[in-house]
Each structure stands twice: as C-alpha cells, then as structure tokens.
Amino acid sequence: MNIFDNLILGFQTAATPENLLFCLAGVLLGTLVGVLPGLGVTATIAMLLPLTFQLGPTSALIMLAGIYYGAQYGGSTTAILINLPGESSSAVTAIDGYQMARKGRAGTALAVAALGSFFAGCVSTLLVAIFAPPLTTVALKFGPAEYFSLMLLGLVASIALAHGSILKALAMVVLGLLLGLVGTDVFTGSERFIFGVREFADGLSFVALAVGVFGVAEILRNLEDEKTRTVLQTKVSNLWPSKEDFRRMAGPVLRGTGIGSLLGILPGGGAILASFAAYTVEKRISKHPEEFGKGAIEGVAGPESANNAGAQTSFIPLLTLGIPANPVMALMVGAMIIQGITPGPGVAAEKPDLFWGLIASMWIGNLLLLLLNLPLIGLWVKMLTVPYYILFPIIMAFCSVGVYSVNGNAFDLYSICAFGLVGYLMLKLKCEPAPLLLGFVLGPMMEENLRRAMLISRGDPTTFLTRPISAGLLIATVLVLLVVLLPSIRKRREEVFQEED
C-alpha cells in the first residue's frame, strides 16, 4: 500500500459521520475549556479524557486529538485577548498578540493565528503521513536495550524544557516512574507498594492522577487569589487580514512550519521549544526588529504556525515508537492503554484504520477549527467573561462524573481528592507536574525493557553501550543533561522562561 491508499483509508475512517461528529465535538469542547484562563492544554485534556472512554478506540482517539487542537487554539485566544497564556507554548503568542489586540487589531491577530495554524497543520499532517511508516519499520528493529535508552533520552529531554529548577524536574520524573510501578509486577505477579489497599493492586488510576494533579491542582491555584479579570474588548471586528498582512505573514508562517515540524519530533515537548525558536528567528531576520513586542504580526504568525506544526509532528514518536514526547502525548498513551491498544510500532500494521484515521482526523480537526473558530469567535470571547466561580463547580461535577464513569468505582473519586492535594502541594513547592506524568506513563515500560535487556545480555549492563543505536541514544542523553546543566546555557534558559512570566 502506498501513502495515498493509506491516506484514503484514513479519510474514509475519519470522515464517517460518527467520527466527524466526535472530531467536531472534540474541537468544540477543547476550545471551550481551552479558552478558560488558567487552564492549560494538559489540564483541559486531562479533564475531558474520561468523556472519551465511552467511545470506541478510533473515535476516542480522534476526539482526543480534536480536543488537543481545540485546547491549543483556545489557549492562543486567551493569550491574545487577555495576555494570559494557558500553556507555555502560547506564551510567545501573548507577547505580540496582546499588543496587537491593544491596538484594536485583535481580530486580525486571531485570524492570523488560525490561518497560520491551519497551513502548518496541513503541511505537518502530510509529514506525519510520509515519515511515520518508514520510522515504524526502523522501530520494529529496536530491542529492549534501545527502547530503554530512548525512554531515558525522552525523559531527560523533557526536563530541558520544564520550567524552573532542573533538579526538581528530574526528581519529579523519578517520582513519576516510582508511582507508575505501584501495583502488580507483571514478571512475578507480586504486589508492590500497595500498602494494604486492595484498589492499588491494578496500579494507581491514570485518569484520577491526571485529573487530580493537573485539573484540580490548577483550580486550587486559581482560587488562591480571586481577582476579577479584565477582558480587553468584548467586540472583535475586522477579522480578515489585509493584503499587506498576508504579505507579511507568508514568510513567518513558512519558516514557523519548518521549525515546528522539525522540533516537534524531538522528545520532550517540541511545541514549546518550537514557538520560542520561531519567535527568535523572526525577530532576528526581521527588517523591523524594533516592532517586536509592540504588536508585530510576524511575532504571532511564526510562533503560532510552529506551535501547531510541532503539536502535530509530536504524534510521530507516539505512533511509531509508542513513546510520548510530551505530557499531552502521555495522556494519549494512557487513553490508548485504557482502550486496550498497546502503543508502539505494531499499531500501524495491526490497526491501520485507527492509525491512518487519526492522521486524517488531524487535518480535518484543523479544518474544523478554521471553519468554526473564526465565525464563533464572538462566543469564545463571551466565554472569557463568564466568572471563574461559576465555571469550576461545573468542571468539578463533570470531572467527578467522568472519572466515575470509567470504572464505576468510587475509589477513583477518592483518588482525585488525594492526587489533587498532592498536586497542589507540588505546585506550591514549585514542582512542575508535567515530568511526573511522563514518568508515570513510562515507568512500567522502562522497567520491562530494562529487565528484558538485562535478561538477554545475561546480566551484563554494558549491553546498553555495545549496541550502537542504544549507545548513540545514551550519548545524546548525556549531552542534553550536560547542555542543560552548563552555567551559560542555564542562564540563557532562565532568561527565555523569564520572558513568558
């Protein structure tokens, strides 16, 4: 089968009325929750995740992907209109987008973000379709040693992009790995760390952990200081960019797409890096660098395209290797496992309709976003004016219903309470929860591959260094760690993360 047959299969799967409906529902819900300030993309997806478990695997993943793009677009909307980026990847958009809005060009900024994202989405969907299958064949040759090294690289790389202290992020990863091991050991069947709690035998609930640590903890943080938000303007007009705007945004969109597609594949949350890199590049090559920070259209077009391209290509490691590149992908892995799918190179061969349907739905999702969000922008702006104290009781009720509906088990609800408390404590101690989630998902996989690799090598740990691919991945891991810890780069990194605060 060539790529076109595959894509046709994908579109046939994704374009059934049922799946189209779920894609649409996902995009709408994602945007709806995504525009709520203070709730980032990961929190949005974590809280909407249980809703998808009532569906079949393909529909569920299509809907989740829709939620992802929707949430991301919603995040850009809040970044532009009220200078409150939900997620760090849209923090860059806030710099120039908000300035454009202050000059009365909010409509143009939103349209540029949507059009740039759509273009980037088209290109990167094609890239995923072209590069995912050959990578799958490479991935099938990976042994346990390679997988272990690859996961190590992924985890370390994700730290490089976390906020704040690197040591704390590392510790959060390790804690996540340990939490992932709670439950019955697959090799020996012995129970680990269950402390007499019968419900722990199947492992900690992934959904409860995600909802608690991301959703509930974020709500609590927002409740600390109940200020009234000021929405810049309630009327957004002049959506369509002028000819001059189009001329100015073409270059940044193209470059942003390139940068984003490339960086999105890297393990460790490429989307954030991509938008920062795109912004820096645009600022450097611009003829009017002084306009940046004062409402330059390039400063919105570049990062937004890069952001979306990166979001899409970060599906490549997930679909080919089964390894999540960022916390959102970790949520997708969790969803796949709950649906009974083992993420990894086998998915493309065993479930081609799911694999290609998901890819096709990325493009459809982007199209729906463009068709829906620009006309509906008035509605999203209205959403911004709904007071927070009305929103979170609704969110809490739906989260509770959603988590309960997964297993019909009240214990999962008590877990939300516990994880919410722990998550809030971690936020207060300035520990980012994203590495924890990545570790939690990768913990069991990492242990399994470590044990298998050691069994194959008869207990010789040098197997990780004598196998060339594994050695290369480990060297890359050490390099990333060194680079992140080097004083000069550390300083630069802190500056970059300063800008967004």
Place this chain on the structure above:
Amino acid sequence: MKSLKFDLTDLLAGLMFIVFGLIFGLTSWFDLDMGTARRMGPGYFPLLLSGVLILLGLLIVAVSTRHEGEPIGAVAWRGMALILLAPVVFGVTVRGLGFGPSVFLCALIASFASVKMKPVKALILALCVALFSMAAFSYGLGLPYPRIGPWIPEPIANLVPNLSPAIAWVKGLFASAPPPPPPATGG
C-alpha cells in the same frame, strides 16, 4: 552573625522527595525480592529509583541553603477543603442518593469554594448542572447508574417525572430522520 538564609520552597520540596524516596526504598528493601542483575526481581528497579530520588532530594536541600527564595504565598484553604471534598461526596452518595442528587451535591459543595459565590446562585447553578448531567450522561450517553437512589424515600422519588418515554420519543425523531446525503465526490 550571618543570618540563616534558605529557600523554603526548595527545602520542603527536597524533603518531600526524600520522604517519598524513603517510603519506596524501604518498602522495596524489606518487602520485595531484589533478584539479580540478570534476573531482576520486583524490587530491583524501584530500589534503584528510590536511591536516585533520595540523592536528588538531598541535592535540592543542599542547593536550597545557598539562596533565599520567595515566600510560599497564599494558600487556598477554603478552596482546598471544599473542592477536594466534592468528588469524595459524589463517590459516597452516588449509589445511595442516585446520580442526579449526587451531582447536585457535588456541584453545590464545589460552588462554595469561592468567596464570591452567593447561596442562591450556588443552588441554581448546582440544579442546572445536575439537570444537564441527567440529560446528557444518564439519558443521552446511557450511563448505567440509578437516577434516584434508594436513600431517597419513595414518596419524594415518585415526584420526579419519568422522562424515559419522552427521551425515547426524541431519539425516535432522530432515528427516522433521513440519512445525510452521500459525499459529492462519489468515492
């Protein structure tokens, strides 16, 4: 004399990691089989990780004494008490009170987490959320939980109208609707 300076957040974070490391490490050591490097037991990898976690915790504590940090800031005590209570109440009551009343309670409790919420508003909001949840999740998605549970005395439960025939009628309308036209491309 130099005053003792340290970053409280970092110090506490480091201690938290050490405590977690100790819990997992000691449990692995005493309760689980280590195995050998070739044939690892269930305790091998966790013990390794616990060691790394304790080490990282110690490093974080060490670094925290080098600089002064920002204060921890406001803590959402009221929010914590009520928001965290809401899912628990839902879990405890969903079987007894039934789906609808349980969602109502959950939303009502969460409402009071904000100092800005007025009692009447909260009641109306919780009622709306409960009605919507009943319609969307119970009737619409067909979640298999009793809508009104056994804890509610029969006379009161009987006051709630049975909507099933009405829902079935609405669903029937959609089922008999003409199918959407085939795509124009004809593929």
